[in-house]
Amino acid sequence: MPxxxxxxxxxxxxxxxxxxxxxxxTVKAVNGVDFTLAQNESLCILGESGSGKSVTLRALMRxxxxxxxxxxxxxRVGGHDIVAAPEKAMADIRGRVVSMxxxxxxxxxxxxxxxxxxxxxxxxxxxxxxRAEADRRALGLLELVQIPSAKRxxxxxxxxxxxxxxxxxxxxxxxxxxxxxxLADEPTTALDATVQIQILxxxxxxxxxxxxxxIFVTHDLGVAGEIADRVAVxxxxxxxxxxxVAALMRGPLHPYARGLMGATVHAGMRxxxxxxxxxxxxxxxxxxxxxxxxxxCPQAGEDCLPAMPELRSPAPGRNVRCIRVDEAA
Amino acid sequence: MASPxxxxxxxxxxxxxxxxxxxxxxxxxxxxxxxxxxxxxxRGVVQAVDDVSFDLRKGETLGIVGESGCGKSTTSRLIMxxxxxxxxxxxxxxxxxxxxxxxxxxxxxxxxxxxxxxYASLNPRLTIEESIAYSPQVHGLxxxxxxxxxxxxxxxxxxxxGQxxxxxxxxxxxxxxxxxxIARALVLRPRLIILDEPVSALDKSVEAQVLNLLxxxxxxxxxxxxxxxxxxxxxxxxxxxxxxMYLGRVAEFGPVEAxxxxxxxxxxxxxxxxxxxxxxxxxxxxPPLSGDPPNPVNPPSGCRFRTRCLHAEDVCAATVxxxxxxxxxxxxxxxxxxxxxxxxxAMPHAA
Numbered sequence: 173m174p175x176x177x178x179x180x181x182x183x184x185x186x187x188x189x190x191x192x193x194x195x196x197x198t199v200k201a202v203n204g205v206d207f208t209l210a211q212n213e214s215l216c217i218l219g220e221s222g223s224g225k226s227v228t229l230r231a232l233m234r235x236x237x238x239x240x241x242x243x244x245x246x247x248r249v250g251g252h253d254i255v256a257a258p259e260k261a262m263a264d265i266r267g268r269v270v271s272m273x274x275x276x277x278x279x280x281x282x283x284x285x286x287x288x289x290x291x292x293x294x295x296x297x298x299x300x301x302x303r304a305e306a307d308r309r310a311l312g313l314l315e316l317v318q319i320p321s322a323k324r325x326x327x328x329x330x331x332x333x334x335x336x337x338x339x340x341x342x343x344x345x346x347x348x349x350x351x352x353x354x355l356a357d358e359p360t361t362a363l364d365a366t367v368q369i370q371i372l373x374x375x376x377x378x379x380x381x382x383x384x385x386x387i388f389v390t391h392d393l394g395v396a397g398e399i400a401d402r403v404a405v406x407x408x409x410x411x412x413x414x415x416x417v418a419a420l421m422r423g424p425l426h427p428y429a430r431g432l433m434g435a436t437v438h439a440g441m442r443x444x445x446x447x448x449x450x451x452x453x454x455x456x457x458x459x460x461x462x463x464x465x466x467x468x469c470p471q472a473g474e475d476c477l478p479a480m481p482e483l484r485s486p487a488p489g490r491n492v493r494c495i496r497v498d499e500a501a
Numbered sequence: 502m503a504s505p506x507x508x509x510x511x512x513x514x515x516x517x518x519x520x521x522x523x524x525x526x527x528x529x530x531x532x533x534x535x536x537x538x539x540x541x542x543x544r545g546v547v548q549a550v551d552d553v554s555f556d557l558r559k560g561e562t563l564g565i566v567g568e569s570g571c572g573k574s575t576t577s578r579l580i581m582x583x584x585x586x587x588x589x590x591x592x593x594x595x596x597x598x599x600x601x602x603x604x605x606x607x608x609x610x611x612x613x614x615x616x617x618x619x620y621a622s623l624n625p626r627l628t629i630e631e632s633i634a635y636s637p638q639v640h641g642l643x644x645x646x647x648x649x650x651x652x653x654x655x656x657x658x659x660x661x662x663g664q665x666x667x668x669x670x671x672x673x674x675x676x677x678x679x680x681x682x683i684a685r686a687l688v689l690r691p692r693l694i695i696l697d698e699p700v701s702a703l704d705k706s707v708e709a710q711v712l713n714l715l716x717x718x719x720x721x722x723x724x725x726x727x728x729x730x731x732x733x734x735x736x737x738x739x740x741x742x743x744x745x746m747y748l749g750r751v752a753e754f755g756p757v758e759a760x761x762x763x764x765x766x767x768x769x770x771x772x773x774x775x776x777x778x779x780x781x782x783x784x785x786x787x788p789p790l791s792g793d794p795p796n797p798v799n800p801p802s803g804c805r806f807r808t809r810c811l812h813a814e815d816v817c818a819a820t821v822x823x824x825x826x827x828x829x830x831x832x833x834x835x836x837x838x839x840x841x842x843x844x845x846x847a848m849p850h851a852a
């Protein structure tokens with residue numbers, strides 16, 4: 173195993189495939205994802221739209237639409253088999269073992285119930301405590317996520333809160349049953365810059381204080397740099413590179429990861445021409461032969477086409493799916 | 502009189518000369534009354550844009566940054582005359598816009614806009630070439646010439662006309678659609694293009710392609726850009742000068758190098774510090790600001806930023822800070838930079 177998560181990983185994913193089947197087409201959204209996450213570790217899945225990053229994240233909670241989704245492979249979270257668990261067992265696992273923070277708090281929260289009620293309901297459902305106890309815990313959670321005048325905010329409806337407070341309230345709900353794994357799907361994308369950094373620092377602090385594993389999905393390199401221990405870059409439904417955050421951000425090895433970082437505008441690029449990646453990602457409703465990035469890759473050759481490149485480990489803890497990268501001796 | 506085809510084949514002449522600002526915005530204000538309740542009475546006023554003035558120089562790219570509700574998009578729509586201002590005026594190359602000055606049709610030929618939502622900006626029932634050829638026909642070109650012009654523009658934005666001209670918007674990717682919107686904005690040979698979050702909905706690799714294209718087109722067509730974005734890195738990359746807005750007012754205005762090297766307004770400094778560090782070994786430890794931007798319905802008195810500002814004093818609640826000199830061609834609406842303002846960090850007397 174390239175990355176050693178210890179004897180008892182929190183998340184273990186092996187050969188995950190997710191297909192969406194409809195009458196017109198079958199879309200192979202995730203094509204063989206393997207990874208492990210240690211307790212108390214944070215992983216950031218970085219990718220562009222359609223790369224399969226959100227689908228992978230949802231698979232960990234089995235949230236993809238059940239009638240259209242075919243899920244294969246092994247997914248274990250906190251010892252539970254997510255692929256095989258009956259729907260009833262999943263309802264207990266969601267919230268208590270693994271929970272999720274979404275991008276749009278306004279659509280994820282229920283508009284007709286107060287914040288306090290939504291948190292208390294979750295706690296009562298999972299832990300069977302009394303109403304008074306649940307209300308007390310709800311107040312504690314709002315304080316944990318640093319909502320000012322928490323007591324008053326318990327009685328507020330989602331539309332009465334600002335975007336930043338709504339996202340904090342959603343984090344409070346996600347944490348209400350003390351999950352071991354927190355999933356976050358672009359949690360700060362809809363927020364203003366000065367609020368985004370507050371939420372990122374809050375999530376980082378909560379992860380450390382509560383000892384949770386966190387998996388973040390983002391398209392923003394800067395977000396990964398602020399909170400991840402490890403980063404995985406996705407392309408066409410696969411992890412094409414994975415490694416420790418600092419090493420990967422300083423020296424990405426896969427041509428796509430390098431292209432993505434060169435194309436990301438950051439300070440000090442004024443006056444230089446941005447590097448771009450020509451073309452567009454492949455259509456995942458059609459079969460992809462060999463390396464999915466080859467048609468856009470400046471280093472591609474005939475030898476890229478016969479088969480999908482196997483994972484290579486050019487340095488300890490780093491994995492790349494590219495035949496141009498040399499294995500460490 | 503020259504034919505419409507000849508007229509539209511080149512940009513309009515420079516009327517005021519190079520020293521005349523291409524666009525001057527003077528005291529631009531937009532208040533939206535909030536109605537509701539019994540008898541639909543006015544219950545409050547959203548001060549979306551309040552007394553905004555600036556000059557846009559010929560050939561520059563002026564970036565406008567700010568968070569949601571700061572009035573950057575309303576400002577762009579007021580300049581484009583998509584809504585009536587409550588007060589203030591827009592002067593284009595020395596001529597006032599509106600009755601007695603530049604006609605709206607002439608003005609719109611010279612100023613065009615690209616919006617964030619590439620799909621909503623295009624008529625879904627028109628092919629790409631029809632969409633681009635629409636406005637030249639309004640300005641008097643024959644259909645055939647207009648379609649020819651559309652094909653030229655498609656090539657200019659990097660889309661093969663033979664492949665794309667007959668397609669519909671839903672058949673294209675977001676990046677391709679944004680190229681179409683840019684082509685459509687260029688087809689009348691305007692001198693100013695307002696870009697309102699043109700790359701915010703795009704993936705990073707596509708964003709880079711579109712930014713490179715915008716840089717090339719600016720050079721090729723001698724354009725002036727008003728570039729609106731919430732992304733500070735993109736604004737730094739694109740702009741010559743930057744205007745920072747907060748709750749409807751100008752907070753700071755100056756050259757991009759000066760602002761990014763040493764922001765004069767505490768809000769600009771906090772905004773720049775809020776950017777993720779991009780270096781995992783030097784992560785941010787404290788958020789520079791707490792809370793969200795306040796509601797523009799009842800903005801704080803005096804300086805609108807004072808409720809979140811580390812340097813706020815009593816005087817900030819009482820006085821609206823004027824745009825004060827903070828360096829060469831660089832001004833900030835902060836009492837610290839206003840000599841004699843009474844703020845403890847300000848110079849005691851006007852020089």
